[in-house]
Every structure is written in C-alpha cells, then in structure tokens.
Amino acid sequence: MSSRDRILGRIRRATADAAPDPAVPRDYLRVHGARTPAETAGLLAANLAEYRARVHRTDGAGIAPLLARLLAGRGARTVLVPPGLPPYWLSAADPVRVHDRGESTPYELDAVDSVVTGCALAIAETGTIVLDGGPGQGRRRITLVPDHHVCVVRVPDQVVDSVPQALPLLDPTRPLTWISGPSATSDIELDRVEGVHGPRTLEVILLAGPAE
Numbered sequence: 001m002s003s004r005d006r007i008l009g010r011i012r013r014a015t016a017d018a019a020p021d022p023a024v025p026r027d028y029l030r031v032h033g034a035r036t037p038a039e040t041a042g043l044l045a046a047n048l049a050e051y052r053a054r055v056h057r058t059d060g061a062g063i064a065p066l067l068a069r070l071l072a073g074r075g076a077r078t079v080l081v082p083p084g085l086p087p088y089w090l091s092a093a094d095p096v097r098v099h100d101r102g103e104s105t106p107y108e109l110d111a112v113d114s115v116v117t118g119c120a121l122a123i124a125e126t127g128t129i130v131l132d133g134g135p136g137q138g139r140r141r142i143t144l145v146p147d148h149h150v151c152v153v154r155v156p157d158q159v160v161d162s163v164p165q166a167l168p169l170l171d172p173t174r175p176l177t178w179i180s181g182p183s184a185t186s187d188i189e190l191d192r193v194e195g196v197h198g199p200r201t202l203e204v205i206l207l208a209g210p211a212e
Helices: 003-014 037-050 063-074 106-110 163-169
Strands: 054-059 078-081 096-099 114-117 121-123 128-131 148-155 177-179 184-186 192-194 201-208
Touching: 037 054, 037 148, 037 201, 054 063, 063 114, 063 148, 063 201, 121 163, 128 148
Parallel strands: 054 201, 078 096, 078 114, 114 148, 148 201
Antiparallel strands: 121 128, 128 177, 184 192
C-alpha cells in the first residue's frame, strides 16, 4: 500500500459518519445591471484595454486585411495556426503557416513569431477570454509560448456579461484557459513585467456578425 492509499484511507474512515455537505446558496447576482449586446461588447473592449490588451473591431469582410495588417505590423515571419481556424481569416497574410503539432518542442514554439486563434467565449465584466482547446484554438501551449497572440472573439455570439453566465456554457472536462490581458507579474515593489507566463502582447479582434 502506498503512502497515498494510506492517507486516503484515513480520510475515508474519518469522514464515514460525517453529515452531508450543506447546500451552497446560489442566490448571488448573475449579472450587474442590464445591457444591450452592443453595451456588453463595449464593456468587454474597455476591460480588455484596461488590462493592456490591444482591441480591434471588424466584420467578416475586414477580418483578413486586419489580420494581415496586424501580423505585418508585428514583423511576423511565421504564424501558428490551429487546425480549425477559418482559412480565409489568414488569406491576405504573408507569414509562413506553422501547424499545431503534438510533437512540437517548446523551443520550436518559442521561435514562432505569432499565433492566431479563436476562443470559446469572452466575459465582459471581467475582460476575460476563455479558451477550451477547440479546433479553432489548438493546444493550450500554443497560446502560452509564442510572444504574440491574436485572439478572435465573435460578437455578440461568444460574449456573455458575467462569470456566472459563462460557467454553464463551458465544459469542465476540457482544458480551460482563462486570459485577462497579456501575461504579467510584478515583484514586491510592484514593478510590472510582461511576458513571463505567456504572450507579452495580446491583441483581441471583436468580429461582428454571425458565425459561418
């Protein structure tokens, strides 16, 4: 018997006669105030900008030239592309496509200039983008290693007001990544350093219109 088995056995014996867990009250507010879809998208954009993300707005006709312009402005020579990303999004971009492969090493990912993904949803009140590893998002590590991440959020379909509204829409068995702005940390003197735990630069495109 391992140490783990012994510890778990003691816990089971100690709690065998315990009372059932008390019910957790769920009477908290699910959203703070009433908003139109446009106001919700505006709040998301404002909170993303507050976290130092760069926010852009476009529609289906403008997504390809916008992405081409952002990648060119970054000087990106390579761009990592998840398998389910709509091909036309990058149809006007020049960088060499790098595909999301399980065998890619951290060194290979670190050499990629930019990554473009979609998302699972975005939360307006917290300025948070949630990724779940879906076809248009790829593996979690492709959004943590490259220094420049461009994330596309469909508006209004993928935007909710609050965390309580978001949780029922997410699958807890999937690898959820919650992003609020570019990676940042600070020391005891509050000196901010970006790019330690993920991309130094986060750009978010709010894509208006229905999903294709």
